[in-house]
Amino acid sequence: MSDLGDLLALALVGTARGALPSSALPSPAQPSPGPQALAQASAGLTRPDPEGTLLARAALLTLAHRAGRLPDQAADLPPPAPAETRPEAPPSAAQYLPLVMGTPQLPEWLGLCARAGWRVPAAQLPALLDLARHDTGLRERLRPVLGERGTWLAGFSPEWRFVPATLDDGAWTDATEAGREALFRSLRGRDPHSGRDLLAARLPSERASSRKRLLGALLETLTPDDADLEPLLDSLLDDRSEDVRTLARRALQRLPSSAYNARMAGRLAALVQVGRPGVLGRLTGQTPFTLTLPSGPDPDGRRDGLDPGLGASGLLGQLLGATHPQALLTALNLPPAHAVALARQHEAGEELAASTIATGHRALAAALLPLFPNDPGLLLLGPPEGLRVAVGQALRAADAERLWPLLEALPAPWPADLTPPLWEALRRSLRGVPYLSAWPYRWREIYSLTMERADPHTVLTASSPDDLTPFAQQLLSELRGTFDLRVAMQREFKETHP
Amino acid sequence: MIPTPPVLTPDAILALATDAGSAANARKLATPGRWPVLNAVAGALWGQCQGSGQEPYLTGVDLSGPVGKCSCPSRKFPCKHVLALLLLRATQPGAFGAEALPGSLETWRAGRAQRSGAKAAGQAGQREEGAGVEAPGEGASPLPAADPAAQAKRRAARERKVSDGLEALQTFLVDLIRDGLAHAPARPYSDWDTQAARLVDAQAPGAARLVRQIPGHLGDPAALLAHLSRLYLLTEAWPRRDALSGPEQADLRSALGFPLDRAAVLERPGVPARWLVAGQATVQEETLSTRRTWLCAEPHTALLLDFAPPGRPLLPPLPTGQRVQAEVCFAPGAFPQRGVLHGEAPTPAPAPDLPPGVTLDILLDRHGAALALNPWLERSAHVVGPVWLIPGEPWRVQDAGGSLPLGGGERARLTLLAVGGGQPVTLFGEWDGAALLPLSLLSGDVLLPLPAVEEA
Numbered sequence: 030m031s032d033l034g035d036l037l038a039l040a041l042v043g044t045a046r047g048a049l050p051s052s053a054l055p056s057p058a059q060p061s062p063g064p065q066a067l068a069q070a071s072a073g074l075t076r077p078d079p080e081g082t083l084l085a086r087a088a089l090l091t092l093a094h095r096a097g098r099l100p101d102q103a104a105d106l107p108p109p110a111p112a113e114t115r116p117e118a119p120p121s122a123a124q125y126l127p128l129v130m131g132t133p134q135l136p137e138w139l140g141l142c143a144r145a146g147w148r149v150p151a152a153q154l155p156a157l158l159d160l161a162r163h164d165t166g167l168r169e170r171l172r173p174v175l176g177e178r179g180t181w182l183a184g185f186s187p188e189w190r191f192v193p194a195t196l197d198d199g200a201w202t203d204a205t206e207a208g209r210e211a212l213f214r215s216l217r218g219r220d221p222h223s224g225r226d227l228l229a230a231r232l233p234s235e236r237a238s239s240r241k242r243l244l245g246a247l248l249e250t251l252t253p254d255d256a257d258l259e260p261l262l263d264s265l266l267d268d269r270s271e272d273v274r275t276l277a278r279r280a281l282q283r284l285p286s287s288a289y290n291a292r293m294a295g296r297l298a299a300l301v302q303v304g305r306p307g308v309l310g311r312l313t314g315q316t317p318f319t320l321t322l323p324s325g326p327d328p329d330g331r332r333d334g335l336d337p338g339l340g341a342s343g344l345l346g347q348l349l350g351a352t353h354p355q356a357l358l359t360a361l362n363l364p365p366a367h368a369v370a371l372a373r374q375h376e377a378g379e380e381l382a383a384s385t386i387a388t389g390h391r392a393l394a395a396a397l398l399p400l401f402p403n404d405p406g407l408l409l410l411g412p413p414e415g416l417r418v419a420v421g422q423a424l425r426a427a428d429a430e431r432l433w434p435l436l437e438a439l440p441a442p443w444p445a446d447l448t449p450p451l452w453e454a455l456r457r458s459l460r461g462v463p464y465l466s467a468w469p470y471r472w473r474e475i476y477s478l479t480m481e482r483a484d485p486h487t488v489l490t491a492s493s494p495d496d497l498t499p500f501a502q503q504l505l506s507e508l509r510g511t512f513d514l515r516v517a518m519q520r521e522f523k524e525t526h527p
Numbered sequence: 528m529i530p531t532p533p534v535l536t537p538d539a540i541l542a543l544a545t546d547a548g549s550a551a552n553a554r555k556l557a558t559p560g561r562w563p564v565l566n567a568v569a570g571a572l573w574g575q576c577q578g579s580g581q582e583p584y585l586t587g588v589d590l591s592g593p594v595g596k597c598s599c600p601s602r603k604f605p606c607k608h609v610l611a612l613l614l615l616r617a618t619q620p621g622a623f624g625a626e627a628l629p630g631s632l633e634t635w636r637a638g639r640a641q642r643s644g645a646k647a648a649g650q651a652g653q654r655e656e657g658a659g660v661e662a663p664g665e666g667a668s669p670l671p672a673a674d675p676a677a678q679a680k681r682r683a684a685r686e687r688k689v690s691d692g693l694e695a696l697q698t699f700l701v702d703l704i705r706d707g708l709a710h711a712p713a714r715p716y717s718d719w720d721t722q723a724a725r726l727v728d729a730q731a732p733g734a735a736r737l738v739r740q741i742p743g744h745l746g747d748p749a750a751l752l753a754h755l756s757r758l759y760l761l762t763e764a765w766p767r768r769d770a771l772s773g774p775e776q777a778d779l780r781s782a783l784g785f786p787l788d789r790a791a792v793l794e795r796p797g798v799p800a801r802w803l804v805a806g807q808a809t810v811q812e813e814t815l816s817t818r819r820t821w822l823c824a825e826p827h828t829a830l831l832l833d834f835a836p837p838g839r840p841l842l843p844p845l846p847t848g849q850r851v852q853a854e855v856c857f858a859p860g861a862f863p864q865r866g867v868l869h870g871e872a873p874t875p876a877p878a879p880d881l882p883p884g885v886t887l888d889i890l891l892d893r894h895g896a897a898l899a900l901n902p903w904l905e906r907s908a909h910v911v912g913p914v915w916l917i918p919g920e921p922w923r924v925q926d927a928g929g930s931l932p933l934g935g936g937e938r939a940r941l942t943l944l945a946v947g948g949g950q951p952v953t954l955f956g957e958w959d960g961a962a963l964l965p966l967s968l969l970s971g972d973v974l975l976p977l978p979a980v981e982e983a
Contacts (some may be wrong), residue, residue, distance in 0.1 A: 178948050
């Protein structure tokens with residue numbers, strides 16, 4: 030009864046139900062080291078009550094075990110991280126990372142780091158990967174600067190599955206759906222052609238939800254160069270999942286010479302008859318278009334996403350929205366302006382604009398702009414000045430509803446001369462505003478966009494405290510502070526990496 | 528001439544924040560635009576920051592510390608303005624002017640210098656005025672003018688209370704063993720609470736703390752028996768305390784929760800050295816937040832303890848990686864560990880030459896030797912390494928001699944793994960007999976503080 034295990038067994042049932050045997054080993058006069066000595070010392074401990082004896086012996090043995098503990102057995106080491114291929118961001122630039130961690134300025138820091146060809150310091154990787162868990166935009170920014178270390182590290186936490194492992198035979202099979210999407214995105218980013226091959230090889234055997242993810246990722250980077258993917262995409266028009274079928278159609282629409290676009294264009298040609306302008310038409314430059322619904326059934330219509338019950342103008346809208354503009358113009362043999370007139374006559378302008386923006390058709394965008402002068406997507410495709418002019422007008426009108434979508438579309442970095450009028454507009458919008466919820470939501474969004482994307486190098490006039498509430502002053506000084514930080518950050522990157 | 532204290536890295540500065548909110552707010556303020564007035568003079572920074580009120584806040588930082596003073600109403604120490612000033616100095620030193628301190632801050636700083644001079648002259652003092660909060664009871668040191676007879680009477684009364692409390696505790700423990708530990712989990716929670724409350728009343732808060740920990744061991748009978756036997760040892764040692772040596776008695780008193788007599792400790796000969804702030808851990812317990820700060824100067828390791836009741840801030844922490852030229856007076860004990868800082872002043876060179884790392888075998892040896900001197904020792908701190916990290920359940924550190932479980936939060940462990948990259952690392956951590964709690968990591972020549980457990 031001197032072993033800790035025996036003591037525990039008795040302690041569990043209780044000394045009321047078991048007996049503490051009298052010690053078998055006599056306590057020696059001179060203890061000697063070793064387990065035997067410990068047992069002897071323990072056996073020699075007695076108290077008047079069995080409980081006390083048990084506790085005193087347990088105290089001795091516990092302490093002896095604790096003090097004599099040896100390291101546990103060795104376990105298998107994880108494989109070390111591969112050697113890095115890009116240098117770590119130097120301390121002068123890296124010191125800004127803790128300052129922007131978790132703020133809207135983090136993507137800018139990551140972008141600057143990627144452009145300089147650096148990677149993030151290893152100690153910051155866990156915080157960055159945690160932030161990217163729920164932020165897909167941040168994931169894309171983080172990927173190029175993770176370095177070999179970051180990719181390696183992500184393999185050790187289930188929370189970081191979104192970071193693609195090195196693509197080898199097992200990687201795809203072992204990955205979750207999010208992991209497979211990440212693998213595809215990363216390969217596609219490095220090598221579009223291999224990304225295409227990967228998709229062609231893997232997509233057909235994926236589950237529906239995974240097919241949807243992968244097609245969604247493909248759509249973000251699809252160009253006419255991906256015409257090789259047409260057979261795969263065309264086969265997906267018969268997919269069991271409605272979502273997958275829709276995504277496949279949108280992809281096929283963006284390949285100008287796809288058979289899908291040819292079928293759609295053929296339907297348009299059959300539907301639309303271009304009339305000869307009458308006297309009035311010749312005077313106003315307008316061509317009459319008549320629509321005739323085809324009489325026979327369309328065998329592929331449902332497969333191509335057409336709704337069979339539609340009338341003539343409904344069908345026109347669907348066709349205009351779902352056909353590549355170039356296929357459309359060729360099939361109808363119309364210049365862009367006439368195509369716009371056709372859409373306008375039959376109230377399908379919005380469908381045509383959507384398809385124009387999705388496919389990035391510049392000529393048609395220019396022709397559509399008079400119809401939708403404030404559409405950010407069209408403005409972006411149109412002549413470069415268009416968007417700037419529209420922003421200027423919205424700013425002068427202090428029309429936040431119109432301004433916000435335009436700014437949202439304006440690619441960063443914004444031109445430097447936009448900052449002063451934006452600053453003024455924000456100041457005016459803040460006049461007399463006592464607290465946040467009294468400030469219109471759109472202006473708050475514009476404020477955030479300005480903070481992140483406006484050129485920070487403009488010297489801003491200090492606000493006079495008289496006409497501004499303390500709340501407004503604080504917001505404006507926060508904006509100025511963020512600009513200061515961004516200037517300092519950009520300068521540091523420029524100086525260390527000219 | 529006042530030496531220029533080291534410039535801390537933004538990471539080390541943000542680690543000074545009392546909570547994540549302060550850190551986030553300090554980041555927002557860390558731009559010159561928020562500071563119409565911004566100046567750096569020898570050993571100090573000061574500036575004005577426009578807050579939500581009419582008057583801008585006046586903020587000063589004495590870099591020997593660093594300790595700040597701010598006119599903002601925040602009850603956090605350091606406040607976001609002080610942190611922001613430090614961040615600005617680290618990232619944009621060019622933004623500072625050189626105007627002298629305004630009168631109020633100059634007075635504050637002169638007062639600090641005077642007090643630290645007084646401390647150096649041998650008077651007891653706390654690290655910072657006002658904000659300092661002592662452990663319950665620790666501040667209640669006898670009045671200087673007290674009559675020795677009354678003092679002895681009070682001491683005798685307290686010892687009687689402790690004796691009664693521990694006697695009752697022994698009966699409680701004996702009952703538990705008689706009934707059998709298998710029945711312990713079925714006891715109502717109030718059993719443990721009542722027993723702990725009695726020990727608090729008996730002025731043995733250390734024993735009360737151990738009793739409050741019992742429910743945490745109910746799922747593991749072996750650990751439960753070990754824990755109870757440790758409490759039993761206290762109840763046996765106290766009535767026989769006269770047989771113990773002076774240092775052993777001090778260990779026993781400290782384990783029972785007797786307050787440290789700071790004034791007496793400061794009268795003991797100190798160990799003057801350039802101490803390295805090697806690591807920090809803050810734990811929130813039910814009635815108290817406790818911060819453990821470990822200082823290293825070969826061959827010594829000293830533990831500074833700061834306490835604050837709930838809702839009150841702790842003293843501004845010493846930044847991990849900084850060196851402090853100071854005397855540490857060790858509290859009496861068979862294994863001297865807890866210390867009190869005496870006459871601190873930061874020194875310019877930030878280069879942390881951490882003592883060399885030891886193997887896991889030596890760590891266990893040292894801990895065992897310390898336990899042989901003080902059986903109630905809860906933890907000891909060590910520089911360990913080089914060790915490999917092995918993720919898993921549990922995580923482990925490993926060297927040629929074998930492996931030990933690695934505790935701490937997931938974020939801290941993944942940070943270790945990230946910096947190591949599969950190569951061995953040297954770290955500073957606490958061994959508590961069950962797991963190694965990592966507190967800081969040597970990366971190149973920089974000592975990185977690791978994220979605290981509760982934030983992970």
